[in-house]
Amino acid sequence: MTRSNPSAFVLVGPTASGKSAVAQWIAEQTGVSIISADSMNIYRGMDIGTAKPSPEERSRVKTFGVDLADPTESFSVGDWLNAVKPAFPFDQAQGRQCSEPPIVTGGTGLYVKCLLQGLDDLPTADETLRERTEKMPLAELQTEARRAAPEAYEALADKENPRRLTRLLEGKKPSDSWKGEMPTIIGLHVERDELNRRIAERVEKMYAGGLLEEARGLAGLKLSSTAQHAIGYAEAFAVLRGEMTEAQAKEKTVIRTRQLSKRQMTWFRHQLKVEWVEVADFPDIGKLVLEISKVWKKHGAVPVKGV
Numbered sequence: 093m094t095r096s097n098p099s100a101f102v103l104v105g106p107t108a109s110g111k112s113a114v115a116q117w118i119a120e121q122t123g124v125s126i127i128s129a130d131s132m133n134i135y136r137g138m139d140i141g142t143a144k145p146s147p148e149e150r151s152r153v154k155t156f157g158v159d160l161a162d163p164t165e166s167f168s169v170g171d172w173l174n175a176v177k178p179a180f181p182f183d184q185a186q187g188r189q190c191s192e193p194p195i196v197t198g199g200t201g202l203y204v205k206c207l208l209q210g211l212d213d214l215p216t217a218d219e220t221l222r223e224r225t226e227k228m229p230l231a232e233l234q235t236e237a238r239r240a241a242p243e244a245y246e247a248l249a250d251k252e253n254p255r256r257l258t259r260l261l262e263g264k265k266p267s268d269s270w271k272g273e274m275p276t277i278i279g280l281h282v283e284r285d286e287l288n289r290r291i292a293e294r295v296e297k298m299y300a301g302g303l304l305e306e307a308r309g310l311a312g313l314k315l316s317s318t319a320q321h322a323i324g325y326a327e328a329f330a331v332l333r334g335e336m337t338e339a340q341a342k343e344k345t346v347i348r349t350r351q352l353s354k355r356q357m358t359w360f361r362h363q364l365k366v367e368w369v370e371v372a373d374f375p376d377i378g379k380l381v382l383e384i385s386k387v388w389k390k391h392g393a394v395p396v397k398g399v
Contacts, residue, residue: 096187096188096189097395097396097397098180098182098189098193098395098396098399099189099193099392099393099394099395099396100127100179100180100193100194100195100196100207100393100394100396101193101194101195101196101278101388101393101394102195102196102197102204102208102277102278102394103115103195103196103197103277103278103279103280103384104129104197104198104199104201104204104277104278104279104280104360104364104366105199105279105280105281105282105356105360106199106282106287106352106353106354106356106357107143107199107291107294107349107352107353107356108282108287108290108291108294108349108353109280109281109282109287109290109371110280110282110290110371110377110380111197111198111199111280112128112143112145112197112198113377114197114280114377114380114381114384115195115197116145116149116152116153117377117381118195118381118384118385119153119195120152120153121381122192123192124192124193124194124195125153125154125155125156125179125191125194125195126145126153126154126155126156126194126195126196126197127155127156127157127176127179127194127195127196127197127198127207128144128145128155128156128157128158128197128198129157129196129197129198129199129200129203129204129207130142130144130157130198130199130200130203131167131172131200131202131203131253131318132144132322133145133157133158133159133198134157134158134159134160134161134167134172134175135159135160135161135162135163135167135319136159136160136161136162136163137162137163137306137309137310138163138306138310138319138322138325139306140298140301140302140303140306141298141303141306141307141322141323141324141325141328142322142324143294143298144158145158156175156176156178156179156194157172157175157176157198157203160172160175163310163313163315163316163319164313164314164315164316164319165316166255166316166318167255167316167318168259169202169203169206169211169259170211172203172206173206173207173211173398173399176207176399177399179194179399180194180396180399193393199352199356201356201359201360201363201364202256202359204277204364205363205364206398207396207398207399208274208275208277208394208395208396208397208398209274209397209398210397210398211398225254225257225258225261225317226254226317228254230252230254230321233254233257233258234251234257236257236261237257237258237260237261240260240261251355252321252323252348252351252352253318253321254317254318254321255316255317255318258317274364274365275365275391275394275395276365276366276367276391276394277364277365277366277367277391277394278366278367278368278369278384278387278388278391279360279366279367279368279369280368280369280371281368281369281370281371282371282372283372286371286372287350287353288346288350291346291349291350291353292346294349295324295342295345295346295349296342298324298345299338299342303324303325303328304328304331304332304338306328307325307328307329307331307332308332310325310329311329311332323345323348323349323352324345324349327340327341327342327344327345327348328341367387367391369383369384369387
């Protein structure tokens with residue numbers, strides 16, 4: 093019997109576009125599960141600064157891709173693919189997926205692309221290289237990664253993420269199957285001024301919700317380079333060290349998040365095939381959900397080759 097690929101509904105968008113809230117709303121109404129395609133949601137204990145789904149939300153919807161590693165550990169896209177495999181239970185007798193397609197949502201385009209199209213066999217982690225790159229200034233690491241893999245470097249959504257830059261130096265690359273036709277997925281588009289307003293509001297909520305206290309609990313750990321430099325946390329650590337005021341940290345976090353959102357949109361537009369839904373056209377979440385469901389129905393659940 094020929095095994096069919098599992099499938100999923102995919103919803104992408106930049107940080108603060110509201111995709112997680114939409115996915116949660118749909119999942120609660122339909123009973124399907126959610127896969128978080130967010131490279132920062134994988135870390136346990138980093139909750140406030142990552143806008144991770146709350147324990148209460150996860151109690152109502154089965155969620156994959158969250159709290160997979162300690163922030164002291166390195167974590168790869170291959171690790172993430174292995175972790176989300178249980179979201180696609182397979183019926184051996186029938187040769188097909190035996191659950192409703194889950195909703196995949198997040199802003200990490202690499203995770204989404206690898207889930208849809210898979211990875212080549214990747215070289216194992218080079219611990220000597222990783223020890224060296226963890227000590228390198230970000231600018232030096234960016235220069236080395238650009239020199240080693242210029243095309244892959246330009247495609248990175250987050251060029252300030254040391255872990256992703258190190259992966260380029262290790263020779264990790266997408267599967268050749270990426271050369272094939274990419275299925276159409278759905279994205280939320282938010283006009284720039286409105287997205288910037290949402291980003292600033294989110295940063296204020298992070299600090300009001302206890303980001304500094306959360307960062308204080310992490311500061312004594314030997315964090316991975318990714319966790320150390322994570323947007324929001326790096327600035328919070330600087331406040332705790334007396335290197336920034338809280339106001340300066342908020343401003344820097346807003347700026348870095350805006351920059352990330354631009355890189356995310358560049359990735360989505362160049363690396364994925366996305367039909368965009370304009371959020372401003374549907375101010376009520378119920379109407380937005382109906383529009384997304386309509387577009388999903390038009391294209392159907394997309395095949396998943398990475399699990």
